[in-house]
Amino acid sequence: MEQVVDKALRGMALLKVRDIRHWTDRTFSFHCERPASFRFRSGEFAMIGLLAEGKPLLRAYSICSPAWEEELEFYSIKVQDGPLTSRLQHIREGDEIVMRPKPVGTLVHDALVPGKRLFLFSTGTGIAPFASITRDPETYDKFDQVVLTHTCRQVGELAFGYDLTRRIREHEFLPEVVGDKLVHIATTTREESPAMGRITDWIRDGRLAAATGAPLDPATDRVMICGSMAMLQEHKAICEELGFVEGSNSEPGQFVIEKAFVD
Structure with missing residues (x-):
């Protein structure tokens, strides 16, 4: 099983969650560590998510942090039956999320x-x-x-x-x-x-x-x-x-x- 997970995470980054804030019953945000090698332009988004049954479940999330910030911040809706957000809304400090370290986007x-x-x-x-x-x-x-x-x-x-x-x-x-x-x-x-x-x-x-x-x-x-x-x-x-x-x-x-x- 570990070999399967390692293969699934190839090319991915694991980011430790540092804090979570629930703004309403429909929205929340969280900060996580930023890999030293991760570079992005302010306004871009990244594919982030969680491991589900040994495979990364990813969705596009705009990066709330400016390019100079040392942490990464994300802001999300809560969809109770959403494949990802139904799980992501329950993350806690110390948990890890998965990120594909290739930011893209047109809001730049x-x-x-x-x-x-x-x-x-x-x-x-x-x-x-x-x-x-x-x-x-x-x-x-x-x-x-x-x-x-x-x-x-x-x-x-x-x-x-x-x-x-x-x-x-x-x-x-x-x-x-x-x-x-x-x-x-x-x-x-x-x-x-x-x-x-x-x-x-x-x-x-x-x-x-x-x-x-x-x-x-x-x-x-x-x-x-x-x-x-x-x-x-x-x-x-x-x-x-x-x-x-x-x-x-x-x-x-x-x-x-x-x-x-x-x-």
């Missing part, structure tokens, strides 16, 4: 042409890659304003984003780098909150322009989008209607979307 600076403002549109756990992007000094070197939007159904589900901005404010060196460039807009779609509605509606009715100083403009703005498939399609359609051109690692553009999903 290299996939965008230069601009003045960066909009990060997210729903639910789609905020994960932007936890990396918003803590990367390169982001603020490249853009004069960074707008992070996070939309969830319930107020409690916005907690990860609020904690993220708190960590940025209280960090040793990030406040000097970020200054007043970061704008955080958190909205809900079901539970009553100070800011209601989908950001797509905010774009259409002018609320986003009012909150950020100007409407979306492909001449000056760049966009990253991460969320459900329906959310991606709606935001992509709006961007294209406004004249934005989709980018990739090989051909940078004015907006990019992430197509990797967790179960």
Whole structure:
């Protein structure tokens, strides 16, 4: 059996879990050790998971940590009958997860042409890659304003984003780098909150322009989008209607979307 497991883990890294935080009954995050040889660009994702019956069960997870961080952080939903998350949500400190050490993804600076403002549109756990992007000094070197939007159904589900901005404010060196460039807009779609509605509606009715100083403009703005498939399609359609051109690692553009999903 050990030989079978060793073969299954060939090319994989085993990472020890250091702490877990359950944000709601539907979401949790955890930190784990980072292999010294593991390199990634802020905004990329990795295939991580657990051993199930001697075989790695992997799913794509955006890395929440910025590229300079010594630990790796991941943010996940809980799906009770999900092949992976039904097990992963029960991990404890000291447990090990499996990772394929080949990060990839399109939510990176290299996939965008230069601009003045960066909009990060997210729903639910789609905020994960932007936890990396918003803590990367390169982001603020490249853009004069960074707008992070996070939309969830319930107020409690916005907690990860609020904690993220708190960590940025209280960090040793990030406040000097970020200054007043970061704008955080958190909205809900079901539970009553100070800011209601989908950001797509905010774009259409002018609320986003009012909150950020100007409407979306492909001449000056760049966009990253991460969320459900329906959310991606709606935001992509709006961007294209406004004249934005989709980018990739090989051909940078004015907006990019992430197509990797967790179960």
